[in-house]
């Protein structure tokens with residue numbers, strides 16, 4: 001089913017509500033008009049009946065009653081509608097107009113109103129009992145209703161013709177108004193349609209109206225901004241990843257081609273293959289890191305959080321780091337408390353984090369320098385710091401070291417091996433996944449990376 005446009009829906013609702021309100025109002029107005037006319041007529045009829053009842057009550061005999069009424073009638077203009085009959089249904093008096101209409105005598109012992117139609121003339125009759133001494137009479141007074149009925153009819157037809165005209169005009173106006181109000185939405189829709197993934201730098205022109213549409217436009221623009229920077233990041237990441245993969249693959253290929261070009265000794269083949277192996281390992285590590293970051297981005301990389309003793313973990317890493325540092329003639333120093341420090345963490349990931357930091361410290365410190373690892377509980381946090389006396393990081397590089405593929409000096413870094421600037425990105429992700437922070441300080445005297453992790457199990461426990 002085709003969706004109905006908002007504009008039509010708004011108009012339809014508007015029409016429906018207005019129609020209900022107008023018809024309700026018309027019915028109410030008609031009713032009030034009718035009721036007030038009838039009340040006025042009935043009051044007048046009651047007054048006249050009361051006069052006649054009083055007149056009859058004052059007369060002592062039947063003969064007198066008839067004379068009194070006739071005299072009373074002669075005082076009237078003659079256009080009055082009334083008649084008086086006795087209990088046998090015999091008329092004592094009938095006004096000429098009443099006689100002409102031929103309204104029959106009635107019998108009643110209580111006052112009652114009735115609507116009747118005689119020929120073309122609608123009338124309202126009040127029938128009421130009257131007494132003179134012990135004799136009973138019936139008084140009938142009436143009022144022609146033709147003028148009133150006509151007025152009500154006229155009012156009704158004004159309403160029944162006026163309401164549809166009013167409704168049509170209002171619906172037309174409503175349709176136009178909603179189209180007018182929705183026009184900026186159309187404009188935003190058309191502008192949004194013209195934005196393609198190839199050209200995400202475009203922005204919508206936002207109407208400065210301070211209303212919902214301005215908010216919608218600004219929200220869409222902010223969303224475009226986020227999408228643009230995400231796409232840029234992904235494009236950059238893909239380009240960097242391909243670039244990093246190209247270097248070792250080219251090395252392997254060249255090495256293989258050169259080796260195969262001439263006959264070689266066994267030792268030469270062995271040497272070539274071990275070079276191929278080193279480059280392949282680097283490719284594997286790079287691919288593994290890329291996949292880890294991709295999983296981290298999509299939220300599918302899950303950590304296995306458990307009660308982990310950071311002291312024990314740091315001591316184990318320290319043993320491994322010492323060999324690494326001493327191989328490069330660096331002094332190694334570790335300050336790890338003897339008591340267990342429990343955190344809620346993934347031991348594999350935390351181990352990897354420490355190795356990333358120590359690997360950098362060793363890599364970027366020339367022989368003769370020193371690298372240290374320290375673990376300190378500080379309040380409800382634990383501080384793990386890795387310091388070195390190496391080449392340091394310039395102020396310009398400092399804000400970028402956690403970015404993917406960022407290296408302060410690409411040529412130098414490739415000689416040093418590694419996966420080309422992913423280490424700290426992965427380290428930062430691990431720290432953040434543990435609810436902690438990582439900070440870096442650096443000078444020409446060396447660098448220091450400090451990781452702070454929360455201690456959800458409370459202060460240091462000796463258990």
Ligand SMILES: Nc1ncnc2c1ncn2[C@@H]1O[C@H](COP(=O)(O)OP(=O)(O)OP(=O)(O)O)[C@@H](O)[C@H]1O
Nearest residue numbers: 360361364392401407408418419420421422423424
């Ligand atoms: N301790 C350090 N001293 C000096 N510079 C550092 C230090 N640690 C990191 N850096 C700088 O930060 C950059 C990013 O570090 P990162 O660990 O992310 O990448 P990498 O070490 O170059 O490569 P890999 O992916 O193998 O770790 C490094 O290239 C280096 O320029």
Ligand SMILES: [Mg+2]
Nearest residue numbers: 360418423424
């Ligand atoms: Mg590194």
